[in-house]
Amino acid sequence: MITAKSDSADTLVRTDAQSFDVEAIRRDFPILQQTVNGKPLVYLDNAATTQKPRAVIDAITDHYLKDNANIHRGVHELSVRATAAYEKVRAKVRDFIGADRVEEIVFLRSTTEAVNLVAQTYGHSVIQPGDEILISTLEHHSNIVPWQMLCEQTGAVLKVAPINDAGEIILEEYEKLLGPRTMLVAVTHVSNALGTITPIKEIIDIAHRSEVRVLVDGAQAVPHTPVDVRDLDCDFYAFSSHKLFGPTGVGVLYGKYDLLNGLPPYQGGGEMILSVSFDGTTYNELPFKFEAGTPNIAGVIGFGAAIDYINAVGMERIAAYERDILDHATQTLSAIPGVRIIGTATEKASVVSFVVEGVHPHDVGTILDQLGIAVRTGHHCAQPLMERFGLTATARASFAFYNTRDEVDALADGIRQVIEVFGG
Ligand code: PMP
Numbered sequence: 001m002i003t004a005k006s007d008s009a010d011t012l013v014r015t016d017a018q019s020f021d022v023e024a025i026r027r028d029f030p031i032l033q034q035t036v037n038g039k040p041l042v043y044l045d046n047a048a049t050t051q052k053p054r055a056v057i058d059a060i061t062d063h064y065l066k067d068n069a070n071i072h073r074g075v076h077e078l079s080v081r082a083t084a085a086y087e088k089v090r091a092k093v094r095d096f097i098g099a100d101r102v103e104e105i106v107f108l109r110s111t112t113e114a115v116n117l118v119a120q121t122y123g124h125s126v127i128q129p130g131d132e133i134l135i136s137t138l139e140h141h142s143n144i145v146p147w148q149m150l151c152e153q154t155g156a157v158l159k160v161a162p163i164n165d166a167g168e169i170i171l172e173e174y175e176k177l178l179g180p181r182t183m184l185v186a187v188t189h190v191s192n193a194l195g196t197i198t199p200i201k202e203i204i205d206i207a208h209r210s211e212v213r214v215l216v217d218g219a220q221a222v223p224h225t226p227v228d229v230r231d232l233d234c235d236f237y238a239f240s241s242h243k244l245f246g247p248t249g250v251g252v253l254y255g256k257y258d259l260l261n262g263l264p265p266y267q268g269g270g271e272m273i274l275s276v277s278f279d280g281t282t283y284n285e286l287p288f289k290f291e292a293g294t295p296n297i298a299g300v301i302g303f304g305a306a307i308d309y310i311n312a313v314g315m316e317r318i319a320a321y322e323r324d325i326l327d328h329a330t331q332t333l334s335a336i337p338g339v340r341i342i343g344t345a346t347e348k349a350s351v352v353s354f355v356v357e358g359v360h361p362h363d364v365g366t367i368l369d370q371l372g373i374a375v376r377t378g379h380h381c382a383q384p385l386m387e388r389f390g391l392t393a394t395a396r397a398s399f400a401f402y403n404t405r406d407e408v409d410a411l412a413d414g415i416r417q418v419i420e421v422f423g424g
Contacts, residue, residue: 020321025313026402028053039372042407047192047220047351047398048376049242052306056246059305063298071297072271072288086297089304090287096307097237098228099254103286106253106260107295111219112142114238114253115186117290118215119146121263122184122236129155132181134212136161136169137388138191138198141381143217147186156183163388167194167343171202178210185214189221193380193396194343195326195351197225204234213259219243223400224322224349226315229254241299245400246306250299253290260286267292318401322350325399325408332412333397338419342394350399353380356415359422361393367421368395368414375411 026032029051034041043051063085069078071086090102099105108114127133133147137160144158151158159182161174169187178185185207189200200221204214215236221227222239229237236259241250255263265272265283269292274282283289310318329352333339338357356364365377376396379386386392397411 020317020401022321022402022404026404028055028309029402030054030057032402036372036374037370042371042373042403042410044397044399044403044407044411045374045376046223046400046403047243047380047396049248050223050245050400051402052245052247052302053309055309056302056305060247060298060302063301068298070294082297085301085304086295089300089307092304092307093252096227096311097222097252097254098230100230101257104254104257104260106255106287106290107300108251108253108290109249109296110242110251111217111238111240112146112251114236114251115142115215115217116146117253117266118184118186118236118238118255119150121266122213122259123147123150123154123156125263126183127154127156130181131156131183132159132179133157134159134161134174134177134182134185134187134207136174136187136198137163137385138167138169138188138194138196139186139382139385140188140192140217140219141383142219143186143188143215144384157181160384161187163196163385166345167191167196168345168347169196169198169203171199171206174203175206178207178212182207182210182212185212186217187214188217188219189227190218190224190349190351191343191382191385192220192351192398193382193385193394194345194353195220195348195398196343196345197221197347197349199347200234201232204232208233220349220351225319235259241303241306244303244306245309246303247296247299249296250303257286260290265289265292269293271295313401321401322399325403325405326350326352328405329397329399329408329411332408333415336412336415336419339415342389342391350403351396352398353394353396354415355391355394356418356422359418361395363422364395364415364418367418368411371410371414371417373411373414 067081069082071083093105159177207214213235216234218239237254242248272292342353361377
């Protein structure tokens, strides 16, 4: 078992640095040890949500068995323990993404909520009618719709940086779209639908040269690649625990301290105040100003266990292992006549979107499911991106570090069966 106690290095058991013991890792994920439709489960829907190691499940259970209480307000022992455990995770997240301060880490519900928070606070503080917000064709609906809503509310205009046929943002076009009215760039770090890793540092540098702030949607980046927000110099970075082997219902917004500190609150309620009277309210300090109401305490604690687990495996090693899986999947699938991979960027995370000639992606997904193979089919919450490729849907296999080359081969066999069934 990969044990993960980041605060006591002597209990940390790492697999040999050169090898990647995927079977040992798989044993840490109880859900993977099952059959589906009589076949061993092959879970390839990690871009939608990842599975949880036992350490995460245990951390949540332990919290409810031993420490459950509301946080920040109680003087009693359980509340003190729960508060300490919750705040410890904030420091883990800070270190995980290389932020300067714990105050820069805001716990929310999801990436989606983080983007909405920035749209409704930063957006409303700076946007005037006719101002522009610049996104890209690659975006997930979560990084489109909040900006469209802001545009409707303020009279701002949404601009979209185009991509090439490989699914890469065309940097020259992006740069041309940055104008005197651009108030924010909001771009994904990794595309959920195609796997493209965007040149995010360059995108940020270009925007900063024009003094434009940048929000990065990091939902699909943090599970696959080390992220250092200080090195990137992004202004905001959003991601979700559940894509990072942690529980659902927890998201993170990183924001530079001075920037976050200058923003108005997002939601009102308990926790985000210092004092309230009927004459007025004084808001709390960062990060609590943005954390109205009782948060997902157990979820955050489980998320801390996920970060410990990933750190124990090692993010660099995860990235290297997944590169091999991606290469194998790309070669194997593209060798099947009738299969076309959508998204062929030079820099990709372990996501393979594909279409099978003459077969609807939903049928591909249904037949694969009968074989115990879970893939995603549909528009992947990126309808404008699908439209760019003249498609309404693809099938998508998205890999995590617990997936194996054998599972890639099982997927390829499954696709061959799909083609046989449809008389290809
Ligand atoms: N952005 C990207 C790139 C995503 O893949 C997702 C989830 N599919 C989101 C944002 C939204 O994440 P959540 O549903 O956790 O808010």
